[in-house]
Amino acid sequence: MDNQIESSPGKNSIYISHDILKSLVEKYNTKIKIVYDKRNRSKIMVEPENLVETAIFLRDHYGFDHAESASGTDYPKDNEIEINYHLGSYSNQDLLPYILVLSTKINRNDPKSNSLINIFPSVEYHERETYEMLGVYFIGHPRNERFLLPEDWADIPPLRKEFRIKGR
Amino acid sequence: MSTLEEKIDEAKNLSMQIVKDSEEDRLMTLSVGPQHPGSGHFRFVIKIDGDYIVYVDPDPGYVHRGHEKMCEYRNFFQNIPHLERPVIHDSCNITYSYSLAIEDLIGITVPRRGQFIRAIASELNRLVYTEYWLAIYGIFLGHSTMFMWPAGDRELIIDLLERLTGHRVTHAFNIPGGVRNDMPYNFKEKCLTQVNYFEKRLKEYEHIFYNNPLLRQRTEGVGILSKEDAIKLGVTGSVLRASGVPYDIRKVEPYDVYDEIDFNVQYMKTCDSFARAYVPYLDMIESCHIIRQLLDKIPESGDVREKLLSNVKGPPGESFKRIESGRGALSYHIVSDGTSRAYRVKMSVGSFRNLLALPFLLVGSKLGDMPPIYWSLNYWPVEADR
Amino acid sequence: MGSITPDFRFGNFAGSIVQLVLVVVALLTVLILPIIFFTLFFVPLPVVNGQVLTPYLFFSMMVDPSRTLPIIKFLIHTDYFRAAVFPGFGFSALIAAATIFIERKLLAKMQLRIGPLYAGKIEGIFQLVADGLKLIAKEIIVPSGADKPIFWLAPILFVSTSAAVVSLIPVASGWVVANVNVGLIAIFGILGFFPLITLLFSWASNSKYPFIGGLRALHQMIAFEIPFFLSALPAVILSGSLNLSDIARSQNIFWNIFVMPINAFVFYISSLAELERIPFDLPEAESEIVAGWLTETSGMIFGLIQLGSYLKLYALSALFVILFLGGWYGPQIFPHELIPGASASNISLLKIFGLVGLYNAVTVNSIFWFMVKTFVIILLMLITRGINPRIRIDILLHTGWYKLIVLTFINLFIVLTLIYGGILGPGGMISPK
Numbered sequence: 001m002d003n004q005i006e007s008s009p010g011k012n013s014i015y016i017s018h019d020i021l022k023s024l025v026e027k028y029n030t031k032i033k034i035v036y037d038k039r040n041r042s043k044i045m046v047e048p049e050n051l052v053e054t055a056i057f058l059r060d061h062y063g064f065d066h067a068e069s070a071s072g073t074d075y076p077k078d079n080e081i082e083i084n085y086h087l088g089s090y091s092n093q094d095l096l097p098y099i100l101v102l103s104t105k106i107n108r109n110d111p112k113s114n115s116l117i118n119i120f121p122s123v124e125y126h127e128r129e130t131y132e133m134l135g136v137y138f139i140g141h142p143r144n145e146r147f148l149l150p151e152d153w154a155d156i157p158p159l160r161k162e163f164r165i166k167g168r
Numbered sequence: 169m170s171t172l173e174e175k176i177d178e179a180k181n182l183s184m185q186i187v188k189d190s191e192e193d194r195l196m197t198l199s200v201g202p203q204h205p206g207s208g209h210f211r212f213v214i215k216i217d218g219d220y221i222v223y224v225d226p227d228p229g230y231v232h233r234g235h236e237k238m239c240e241y242r243n244f245f246q247n248i249p250h251l252e253r254p255v256i257h258d259s260c261n262i263t264y265s266y267s268l269a270i271e272d273l274i275g276i277t278v279p280r281r282g283q284f285i286r287a288i289a290s291e292l293n294r295l296v297y298t299e300y301w302l303a304i305y306g307i308f309l310g311h312s313t314m315f316m317w318p319a320g321d322r323e324l325i326i327d328l329l330e331r332l333t334g335h336r337v338t339h340a341f342n343i344p345g346g347v348r349n350d351m352p353y354n355f356k357e358k359c360l361t362q363v364n365y366f367e368k369r370l371k372e373y374e375h376i377f378y379n380n381p382l383l384r385q386r387t388e389g390v391g392i393l394s395k396e397d398a399i400k401l402g403v404t405g406s407v408l409r410a411s412g413v414p415y416d417i418r419k420v421e422p423y424d425v426y427d428e429i430d431f432n433v434q435y436m437k438t439c440d441s442f443a444r445a446y447v448p449y450l451d452m453i454e455s456c457h458i459i460r461q462l463l464d465k466i467p468e469s470g471d472v473r474e475k476l477l478s479n480v481k482g483p484p485g486e487s488f489k490r491i492e493s494g495r496g497a498l499s500y501h502i503v504s505d506g507t508s509r510a511y512r513v514k515m516s517v518g519s520f521r522n523l524l525a526l527p528f529l530l531v532g533s534k535l536g537d538m539p540p541i542y543w544s545l546n547y548w549p550v551e552a553d554r
Numbered sequence: 555m556g557s558i559t560p561d562f563r564f565g566n567f568a569g570s571i572v573q574l575v576l577v578v579v580a581l582l583t584v585l586i587l588p589i590i591f592f593t594l595f596f597v598p599l600p601v602v603n604g605q606v607l608t609p610y611l612f613f614s615m616m617v618d619p620s621r622t623l624p625i626i627k628f629l630i631h632t633d634y635f636r637a638a639v640f641p642g643f644g645f646s647a648l649i650a651a652a653t654i655f656i657e658r659k660l661l662a663k664m665q666l667r668i669g670p671l672y673a674g675k676i677e678g679i680f681q682l683v684a685d686g687l688k689l690i691a692k693e694i695i696v697p698s699g700a701d702k703p704i705f706w707l708a709p710i711l712f713v714s715t716s717a718a719v720v721s722l723i724p725v726a727s728g729w730v731v732a733n734v735n736v737g738l739i740a741i742f743g744i745l746g747f748f749p750l751i752t753l754l755f756s757w758a759s760n761s762k763y764p765f766i767g768g769l770r771a772l773h774q775m776i777a778f779e780i781p782f783f784l785s786a787l788p789a790v791i792l793s794g795s796l797n798l799s800d801i802a803r804s805q806n807i808f809w810n811i812f813v814m815p816i817n818a819f820v821f822y823i824s825s826l827a828e829l830e831r832i833p834f835d836l837p838e839a840e841s842e843i844v845a846g847w848l849t850e851t852s853g854m855i856f857g858l859i860q861l862g863s864y865l866k867l868y869a870l871s872a873l874f875v876i877l878f879l880g881g882w883y884g885p886q887i888f889p890h891e892l893i894p895g896a897s898a899s900n901i902s903l904l905k906i907f908g909l910v911g912l913y914n915a916v917t918v919n920s921i922f923w924f925m926v927k928t929f930v931i932i933l934l935m936l937i938t939r940g941i942n943p944r945i946r947i948d949i950l951l952h953t954g955w956y957k958l959i960v961l962t963f964i965n966l967f968i969v970l971t972l973i974y975g976g977i978l979g980p981g982g983m984i985s986p987k
Contacts, residue, residue, distance in 0.1 A: 040421060041488055066402030068490070069516030073503055086488060086501065086516070090399045090413050097421035099488060122402025125524055126516075133236075148229035148553055158237055159512075165234075165241055198762060206841030219947060308841040310832060310944030316665035376941060382833055383943050535766070536946040539841040 017042050017098060020062055027057065035103070043084075043101035048113055051104050055085070055119045058100065063092035067116070068099060070126035072134040076161045080105045081134055083113055085123065106136065115141040133159040195222065202230050206308060206539050210549035212526065219534050224527040232553040239513035243479050244270050247510075249340045254517070255551040256338050257300050260286075260293040260329075261493040262551075263342040268423060269489040269500040270344035274482040282346035282472035283424040288359075288462050289332060289341055290491070291455045295325045295366070297494035298448045301546065305445055306377065308539035309386060314377045321369050324362050331355055344480070346473030356463050367456050370449070378446060387442040391529040391541035394439055403525050405496020405518045406451065406546050409435040410443035417492040429461050441537075444544035448494070479508040495519050495546045519552035600628060627912050633731075637721065642731045646720045649928075650864035651682050657936045664940040685857075692853035700850070701758035708755035709851075709858040715751065716865035718744050723872045724799045726882050726920035737798040738790060741873065742783055745828065748866075749775040752837065752847050759850040767846025770947060771837035774827055777954030782824035784962040785817040788969040789877045792978060798873075802881025807984060809880040813972065814965040818878040820958050822934070825870040827954070829863065832939040836947055871931040875924060879931075884923030888915045 017037060024032055024044060031050050035043040046054050058064045068086040075082060085102040089095035106113050115138035116123050127138045128147045135157035137144055146153065156163050195215045201207030209231045215223035235254065239247050251266055252259035264286065271278065278286070299322040306314025326336050331352055333339040341348055377383060393403070398411035408415055416433040418426045434450035436443040484506040490499030496518030503512040522545045529541050599607040607625065629635055636642055655670070659677070662669025670678030696705055722737050722744075724730035734740055749772045756768025790796055792813070793804035811818045827834040838846035845851075851859060875881060892913050893904060945953075972978040 036485075043486075065399050068402070068497065068499055068521075069501060069514060071501060071512075071514040071516075073512040084501065084514075086499070090408070090415055096415065101488065120402070121400050122521065122524060125520060148232040150229070158234060163237075165237060196762060196766075204844055206844075306943075310835065310839065310841070311942065312661065312832075313665050313940050314943075316667055320666050380941070380943065382945050385949055386943060386946055534946065534948065535842055536836070536839070536948075 017100075020058075020100065023061070024054070024057075028054070035101075040097045041099055041101070043103060045103045045105070048104045048106050051102070052114050052116065052119065055087075055102060055116050058087060058102070059119055063089050063095060064100065065089055065091050065120075066122045067120045067126065070116075070123045070130060072130045072136055072159070074108070074134060074159060074161045076108065078105075079108045081108050081111050081136060083130065083136065085116060085120070087120070111136040112139055113137070114139050117141050133157055135160065194218075200538070201227075206542070208547075208549040209553070210547075212530075212542075214530065214538075216535055219536070221530050221533055221535060221538065224530045226523055226526055228523065228549060228553050230553065231550045235554045236513050236515060239510050241509065243508045244344050244510070245476075245478055247513075248343055249338070252338055252340060253550075254515075254554050255297070255493075255495075255519075255548050258293050258297040258494045259337070259339050260289040260333075260341055261297075261491060262498060263340070264290055265489050265491040265493075265498050265500050266502075267342045267344045268491065269487045269502045270482075272487040272489055273485060273502060273504050274344070274476070274480060276345060276474050276476070278346045278424070278474060279471040280425075281350075281467045281470035282474075284462055284466040285332075285347050285351060285472055286342055287425050287429075288459060288466075289329065289339070289347070291459045291462070292325050292329055292332075293339075294455050294494045295452055296322055296329070298452050299325070301448065301494070301543075301548075302373070302445075305540075305543050308543050309383065311377060311380075311383070314373070317369075317373065317376070321366060324366055328355075328359055328362050331358065343473075345476045346471070348473070350472050356466075359459065359463060363456050363459050367453065370453060370456075373449065378449065384442065387440065387445060387540050387544075388438070389440050390537050391441040391444075391533060391544065392439050393444075393525055393529060397528065398439075398525075401524045401528060403496070403522050403545075405492070405494075405522070406447040407444055407522050407525065407544075408496065409433065410447045410544075411439045412437040417490055417497055421490070423489070423491055425462070425465075428465065429458055431458050431461075441540045441544045444546070445540070448546065481506060481508050490516075493518060495548060495551065496522065515554055517551050517554065518546065519548045520554075522547055523552055623906065623909065623912050636729075636731050641723065641725045641729050642721055643717050645725075646717070646865050646868050647861065649868045650861060653864050653867060653932055653936070654860075655679070655682055656933070657939070660933070660936055661940050664937075689854050689857035694853040694855055695850075697760055697850050699760040701760070704754050704758035706855075708751055708758065709855045709862070711751050712748070712755075712862040713858050713865070715744060715747050716862040716869065719869040720865055720872075722798065723869055724802065724876070724881070725872070725924050726917050727799065727803070729917065729921070730799060733799060734797070736796050738786060738796045738801070741798075741869075742779075742786075745782075746779065748828070756847040759847075761850050763844045763849045764847045766843050767837045767839075767849070770839075770843075771830070771847055773947065774830075774834065774836060774950060774954075777951050778824045778827040778958070781820050781954060781958035781962050782828065784959060784966070785820040785824065786877055787962075788814050788817055788966050791969060791973065798876050802876045802883075805880040806883050809878065811878040813978065814878070814969060816961055817965040818874070820961050821874060821877065822931075823958060824954075825874065826935060826938065827950070829867055829870060829935070831867075831935060833942045833945050834950060835944055836950060839944055867932065867935060868928070871928050871935065872924070874931050875927040879927045882920035882924040884919065884926070886915070886919050888919045888922070890915045 017040075021034055021037060021042060021044070025034070028046070028050065031047055032054070033045040035045050037043075044054075064087040066088060068088045070083070070085045073082045073084070082103055082105050087100045087102055088098070104113065111134070113136055115127055117127065117138075117140065124141075125147065127141050128143060128145070130136050131138060131141070131144045132147055132149050132153075149158070195217055197213065197215050199211060199213055201211035202209055204211075211227045211230065213223075213225045213227060214221050233253070235251060238250060242250075247266070248263055252263050255262055267286075299318040303315050303318040303322075306312070306318070329339060330336050332349075332355060333341040334349070335341075393401075393407065393411050395412045398408050398413060403411070404415075412435060414433040414435040417423075418429075418431070419433050431454050434447055434454055436447055482504050484504055486501065486503045488499060488501045490497045492498075497516070498518055499516045501512075501514040501516065502510050505511040525545055526542060526547070529545075530538060533541060594608075601607070607628075630640065638644055658681070659669045661667075670681035672678055673684040674680030696702060719741055721731035722734065722741050724733070752771040752775075753768045756764040756771075759765075789801055789810050792810065793801045795801060795804070826832075830837050836846070838848055843849075848856065848859060892909055893907060969978070978984060
């Protein structure tokens with residue numbers, strides 16, 4: 001058991017993020033929108049139909065290999081649900097502290113999105129949770145079913161904004 | 169009147185039916201939990217063929233309380249006491265990343281002494297959590313002494329945390345802007361004594377538990393999660409480090425004062441259940457070193473808290489902050505719309521991410537391997553349910 | 555003050571007490587005295603000290619202490635006494651209770667705990683009584699769809715089978731309930747019933763976890779029965795007898811453990827497996843199969859099975875002592891008379907306190923050494939629980955079938971060599987007779 005290692009945290013990750021974002025913009029120019037680019041964090045917004053393509057590009061070219069989290073946010077005013085995948089990398093040493101938020105916005109009345117389960121298997125339970133909490137149907141996910149909620153849950157998905165906690 | 173062919177077909181169908189039934193009969197469906205002594209607040213349905221597990225379906229959610237929804241109705245400070253409920257043994261860590269995310273949203277920095285106290289509380293809480301986890305790992309393997317020893321030694325650290333925060337288990341100590349109180353009088357010396365004694369006790373665990381040949385037989389080579397699989401499944405914390413990936417958020421993305429601390433990332437390359445049981449133990453030893461350095465480097469005086477209004481507002485935006493908790497990366501994704509309440513809070517917890525490895529590891533293993541594999545995943549059911 | 559109710563009248567209270575006394579007296583006259591007389595007059599009474607034990611003699615025991623001892627001496631040599639009290643059930647149940655208490659205290663000390671504390675003033679000495687009362691008071695839940703006759707019968711069978719094993723154990727020369735010439739074979743035969751009872755009970759429970767536990771118990775006990783028997787074989791060869799008393803008597807020069815240490819080790823491991831104690835408690839593995847074959851037990855059914863398993867623990871430890879540790883032999887430490895000169899004197903009180911005629915220094919010494927050795931072995935069996943985790947079923951079967959059986963043969967060959975070389979055994983250079 002050799003415990004003595006010096007892991008090299010990506011000191012220059014901020015430049016790496018510039019690289020990634022630049023190449024993404026070059027490839028998809030208008031279809032992609034950079035929301036913010038902070039230290040170790042950046043967020044890009046893609047169209048729902050480009051989601052899988054972008055994810056495959058990120059995985060194959062930059063070594064993003066897992067999703068830290070996948071979640072959704074409900075925006076009833078814009079009639080949209082935003083889906084965020086927080087992608088990170090264990091294998092690319094430069095990207096260790098870096099997290100890229102891959103987002104897409106889908107219609108709130110017919111929430112359907114392509115599942116990333118074939119690209120990042122780690123999103124399986126996160127997507128299943130998003131399905132039951134926000135009612136987003138993930139095309140290609142094998143089990144769009146109940147996960148955390150009670151078996152007899154018969155209300156609207158609880159993280160939608162029109163679901164109110166009693167007494168609040 | 170049926171013809172001969174029809175009769176033959178009928179007989180064939182019948183025999184097919186019999187074969188199908190007997191195939192089904194071979195399997196026995198067991199519901200492990202929520203009242204099973206080897207499950208926690210959690211259930212997984214398993215099917216066994218003889219002694220081999222052929223199908224696993226985890227079914228969490230028995231203690232789902234909707235913390236993410238509750239956060240949308242309370243202001244940033246009111247969230248602290250209920251957010252530590254998912255894992256009360258690690259409460260200083262689960263509120264740590266929340267505070268970091270809120271501070272990032274509002275745009276303030278914590279005073280330096282406050283950062284140090286936060287780190288000390290976080291490391292002490294890591295010890296408390298890991299001791300509790302280790303105790304349950306011991307009793308899951310039938311080792312009753314290993315159940316009692318860590319559960320008893322945990323009291324040492326709980327006493328320290330009680331002196332520091334005023335509460336034994338649920339501290340509500342980390343808040344956006346710093347920590348609630350300064351260190352009490354004489355805390356430094358007391359902490360050093362307790363931690364030194366605790367390190368001596370840790371050595372004895374090795375003698376009675378980790379070097380036991382029966383334990384080695386039972387856990388070595390069991391539930392192998394290779395490096396590739398671990399990365400693919402996106403596991404985190406000790407599970408990931410036991411699979412040979414030296415990934416510790418304190419090292420790769422140092423928050424607060426961790427970039428001034430000298431420590432090693434403990435990892436093993438054997439990828440089995442024993443490694444997953446041993447890495448948290450090594451982490452505990454490392455935590456003791458970290459606490460000693462923190463106590464050494466802490467500024468003698470200064471503020472511990474940036475005073476904020478109770479309904480503090482930040483600009484609209486979002487923040488994603490993570491820390492290394494006892495179970496791995498613990499991250500908050502907080503979206504703010506400019507009011508004093510969060511618009512959306514998403515907790516991504518280590519337990520929930522490690523759960524994905526459970527069906528992967530259990531299918532094909534023996535029924536007797538179920539407890540060492542399940543609990544070595546560092547899974548805390550209440551935290552995963554949130 | 556507050557305890558006396560407002561409508562309390564002393565007259566009523568005294569009256570109720572008088573009524574109670576009258577009822578008791580009436581019952582005594584009408585029922586109990588006739589029963590005593592019936593027993594004493596119509597049951598043929600034995601001869602004690604040349605006199606027939608008449609009711610007069612029996613009652614005079616309370617008046618004249620010098621007649622007590624012969625009657626007690628007569629009583630403790632009856633078969634009923636042996637089966638029910640001294641080397642039989644009562645004695646072993648007491649040891650089982652002491653074992654449970656010692657186990658809890660010992661484990662507590664090993665684990666930096668206190669253990670039982672509150673029941674009884676001294677160190678929770680009455681904890682077991684409290685537990686027993688609780689178990690008796692609890693409801694016995696029979697699962698729906700259970701095979702009721704077998705479900706009720708199995709715990710009783712378990713205890714009686716354990717008691718049957720105990721009845722074959724001699725604690726001193728001549729002190730055994732059943733002195734049979736095939737004692738060792740009888741013990742192994744009776745031990746073979748336990749997997750059957752376990753499987754019947756687990757099947758009768760109509761539940762999944764007990765079923766898995768029962769199957770595990772069956773696997774485990776069959777795998778360990780063979781090394782168990784083989785490890786006892788050289789002791790039989792050395793003594794030339796299957797009678798347990800003879801096997802113990804053959805070791806008055808040297809203990810068998812010096813000739814066959816490997817077999818003693820194998821016997822110890824196999825008895826742990828037979829007893830389902832901690833490294834081998836797979837049939838009751840808590841974190842895997844809830845409580846194994848005991849999952850559906852409740853109340854006194856559980857209590858009986860626990861009692862049976864601790865009786866079995868005593869029986870197997872005693873068997874280890876008889877086979878390997880020289881039985882009851884040890885240095886004579888008790889004096890020949892409890893009070894020096896008591897048998898020669900004429901003072902009857904001195905004779906009674908000196909237990910003249912009842913006290914046999916050799917027997918008491920034998921029982922003492924036997925108990926000391928047995929408790930050492932019991933402690934050895936208890937201590938594994940504190941330091942070991944449970945092992946897996948495939949490792950267990952591998953240990954039983956591949957390792958222990960082979961180990962027993964090594965020592966068997968050593969013993970055979972010594973016997974054919976004319977060193978040990980009947981008629982050898984070092985032989986007991």
